[in-house]
Amino acid sequence: MSPTTHTLESCRALDAADALAPLKAQFSLPQGVIYLDGNSLGAQPRAAAARVAEVVQQEWGQDLITAWNKAGWIDLPQRLGDQFAPWIGAGTGQVAFTDTTSINLYKVLTAAARLAQAEHPGRTRVLSERSNFPTDLYIAQSVCQAHGLELVLLEPEDITAQLRDDVAILMLTHVNYRTGAMHDMAALTAQAHAQGIVCVWDLCHSAGAVPVDLLGANADYAVGCSYKYLNGGPGAPAFVWVHPRLTDRFWQPLSGWFGHAAPFEFTPDYRPAAGIQRYLCGTQPILSLSALQCGLDVFTASEALGGMAALRAKSLALTDLFIALVEQRCAGHGIGLATPREHARRGSQVCLTRAEGLGVDGQGSGAYAIVQALIARGVIGDFRKGDGTGRHLDILRFGFTPLYVGFADVWHAVEHLRDVLASGEWQQPEFNHVNAVT
Amino acid sequence: MSPTTHTLESCRALDAADALAPLKAQFSLPQGVIYLDGNSLGAQPRAAAARVAEVVQQEWGQDLITAWNKAGWIDLPQRLGDQFAPWIGAGTGQVAFTDTTSINLYKVLTAAARLAQAEHPGRTRVLSERSNFPTDLYIAQSVCQAHGLELVLLEPEDITAQLRDDVAILMLTHVNYRTGAMHDMAALTAQAHAQGIVCVWDLCHSAGAVPVDLLGANADYAVGCSYKYLNGGPGAPAFVWVHPRLTDRFWQPLSGWFGHAAPFEFTPDYRPAAGIQRYLCGTQPILSLSALQCGLDVFTASEALGGMAALRAKSLALTDLFIALVEQRCAGHGIGLATPREHARRGSQVCLTRAEGLGVDGQGSGAYAIVQALIARGVIGDFRKGDGTGRHLDILRFGFTPLYVGFADVWHAVEHLRDVLASGEWQQPEFNHVNAVT
Incomplete structure (x- = not known):
């Protein structure tokens, strides 16, 4: 002090x-x-009002269905992901803004469970922090129940001692919502990986707020919110990131058409797209996504400063x-x-x-x-x-x-x-x- | 003719x-x-432009976090659901606009699988139509895989003959996206129920387009789209309905905080809300939900005509x-x-x-x-x-x-x-x- x-x-x-x-x-x-x-x-x-008015009046009102291509709605989740990726230490093609944090956590936690059970079939423990944001714990309870896993809630100071070879997944929020305390992502990930533990990070209170280096930390999966520090607007779509070494190994259970390799071929069998696109599911709220872009643009503008x-x-x-x-x-x-x-x-x-x-x-x-x-x-x-x-x-x-x-x-x-x-x-x-x- | x-x-x-x-x-x-x-x-x-501008400039821009209460963002999914419920033959408190059709289908199909397996544990067949909208089939494949069920795809004229006592779930889209052909919801539901089959209806091409009477047909679960006939805007949140006799029997796996009985008590254990609220998951895109209300208002205005x-x-x-x-x-x-x-x-x-x-x-x-x-x-x-x-x-x-x-x-x-x-x-x-x- x-x-x-x-x-x-x-x-x-x-x-x-x-x-x-x-x-x-x-x-x-x-x-x-x-x-x-x-x-x-x-x-x-300030840019959000004009941008949203343009989407409502010109793109929706005048371009109508053609706006999906003409205005680029169709790949907006990935374009915004590419724009923001450097701010969390991610690469191009690795991030998508879509759905909500809770839903994206369900996707990556299920993928993490599939990965953990493929690599270390006997492990059943999923570690998290007792004061993690509750929706993370609720989603984890659901995923654990579906996969025969046990959610173990710890105080933050007890986590490292529990990173043993009986743990399947470590799921943490990088910055705690109640205390503002930040975990050392690189150190915890390295320690977890040394024991074969899959790492899932929630960046809701860190994306745009503190330096994040997902690739540098060699994290496995991450999700985060866009309506807090990213200034994306109320309920703006959240983001999802998967390390490229893992993206194509599994697909997530919310297997909607936007995650399909060829959504407009309308084939009856699901065939997941390559890359982060397979973490998309349904049609995204374009007005909210468009406002979010104005929030990300401020970060882009800050680069010169x-x-x-x-x-x-x-x-x-x-x-x-x-x-x-x-x-x-x-x-x-x-x-x-x-x-x-x-x-x-x-x-x-x-x-x-x-x-x-x-x-x-x-x-x-x-x-x-x-x-x-x-x-x-x-x-x-x-x-x-x-x-x-x-x-x-x-x-x-x-x-x-x-x-x-x-x-x-x-x-x-x-x-x-x-x-x-x-x-x-x-x-x-x-x-x-x-x-x-x- | x-x-x-x-x-x-x-x-x-x-x-x-x-x-x-x-x-x-x-x-x-x-x-x-x-x-x-x-x-x-x-x-x-036409009302959408002014309404969205008001949300961006006044509610988000000026009221900020207080708008969750002051502007009623917090229960907008349910209020819009109540407004639209009569148009699909549903009651107050039974409908919510939230997430996407694909995600809502995942929720209700999982609940339907849990119901079917509780009532008729031996059944494994899930019937649908080969030319159902593909995302429905993709989601069904995922849910079937998770629950040890088998997805059986039929031509429409073969459905009734297959409604036998070895079927767990019948999942149909009311109006087919490729042909515009409409199923007889009441007749098929009655025939399915006579065999103990749970019925899930997708109303994407029928809500707001044709008369729908979910309670009259005694349907079990339904989902539908708001950006087609409801004129809710690109990617506007979809709706979900559950018959009140079933709502509280199970909860859906996307157990996020907005579906919790007391989301702002921040307790670590998931406790589902009563009623349709338990089909909510995360924070909703308020700009897109607000534009949707303008689409629903036109239906309300049409009542006088x-x-x-x-x-x-x-x-x-x-x-x-x-x-x-x-x-x-x-x-x-x-x-x-x-x-x-x-x-x-x-x-x-x-x-x-x-x-x-x-x-x-x-x-x-x-x-x-x-x-x-x-x-x-x-x-x-x-x-x-x-x-x-x-x-x-x-x-x-x-x-x-x-x-x-x-x-x-x-x-x-x-x-x-x-x-x-x-x-x-x-x-x-x-x-x-x-x-x-x-």
Whole structure:
């Protein structure tokens, strides 16, 4: 932790010196809002409105069925995949944007199960993290049930000791949604491979947020979300990646026509396409895919300003600053830190904790109410409930997207948090009615 | 077949008397185009452009993460399902728009397999139609492989004889994509149920096109497409329906968080929601879902003009007229009819055939080139390849959407077809290069 004393002026100086600052103009953000929830729903790229209008009015409205070829809808999942591939250390032809993270995880986890059972038929254990994002665990339960496998949930510090030769698959989310803690993908993959374990990575909270090098790490399968850090729009299609040494070894069970080698020959037998195309299934939502392209285009534009190295440096500077300011200015209010201080273990978010018993009248943690009071002030983060034990506390979660969050934003956000805590504003009844769904 | 001699004037008189004619103004269609491919991609409702702009600019851009509640994104799949349910004879809470037809079929077919194996453990046969839409067969192959079932493909006239007590599942598409032939859903379902067979219906070419009464037919499971007759936009999410007596008996394998009983409690164990919500999986593409609502709104608006009874009457009048005109004015050019003349067996499309050997220099059927020549004249239908046998000929396919196709449109379309055939225009080399993908 830096001992530097930050001020609003020093934060403004950081913004003035920030080479990435011009990128903020590519986004449409509401006046008076400090948006620290891009890890849940990324902001709207300004180009999206015109692009989607063009798709609706010209391509759909005027070109109609011919737009599948004329406007290139037919291979949009793969073209967007190729555009984004370098940002996760993948090659051309290896990535497709399609369906949802949950569905893509079902595809790759089934392929991984088939691979594991082909290579090491006796193994039945699938390892994951207890605080992995729940949909990953739900999908894994389904795949395990179908393949006679057992899902074993571990705390993060217990994972390496369990990477033994009785494990079929290791399924992890690279950056944890509750803590912002990042796994060492290369080290864990190497350790798992040394034991013959297949590795599946969920990049929902890391794609576009931190450097990812799937080929460098020699990962096996990966999936991820496009509506968080990629700013693809609400529910925009997710991505799927398979290492080229594995792509053609199996095919996934959602064997729809878009994954067929010749979908428009309309033959009755499924024959999977070569490459990542076999991970496609049905017809994709073109309006949503088209908006997503505008999100990816901002990343492409950022390359001239330093690309991922610059984004990562700014992200760490933002999260360092937030942590330092919270500790300097919000002390004495029961706020803790769930996110690792070590840069190599930190994603692009900071998760604060608050213990049970600190809420109004000693009920609950008060974390939900604090987040609501901040939202009412225009500082948008989110709340993630703990499990009621000391192990997983209630979380106040703040995402720092270097594309559109600045250093003065961090200053003001912490000042609001300080005011909310110091004034007791969060104790107002209006902030203590739990009815949020996201 | 009617012996009436139709003229352009008689067709215009039919348009003038058509109570549904005002609905055409709700669609944006290109000038000079007669669009007979709404069975592949429906036209753009005029309301879609403004609605999608509102979602992009206000809901995503300004409301950001709060739009999940504020704009009602969170339950949009079910709200759209409730809006459309009456059009397929389903009840409130029984339908959801989500994912793709292929993926929804995977869900319900797996649930059907679980049901069949629970009720009649020894049965292994899954019956379908050889010329079912291929993605249905591909998905069925995958589900059969996973459950030790055997997919048996039949010609339509052989189905009833095979509905015996060794069959687990009957999976049919209500209206055939190649021929426009419609099955008798109620009769086949009753006959199948009498033998303990589970029935899965694909409504891709019937939802919004013909009367469908799922509850009346006592069907078990159904899926369907929203980008054809529902005019939901390219790749708009598909729908899924499960009979309420079955919904809670099993859950489907794509067990993502949106199908969980309490998705935002973030518990590690999957607990399926009650009702159709358990057929949801991941986060849905909100831009595409929002455009779909505009397509459904046109159906809602049509209720005041007679609803499905009026739409069906006009659809049959359009297809009757097309068949009569083709036979009167295009005779002698080797054009046949694949679509049943009997109203009870006809969907909302007419499929013409052309035999192998009738193409340029006796190569192929010439059907592809005829369709291309028509498209060049602004009459948009599509081509579906035969299997090279006399059994399944090459198809020229024309969809008649009563929401925006008129009787004079039919007249002009047939005149263009007549000109293309009589002049030999279709033989031009430019129309004979097969490179279309849709």
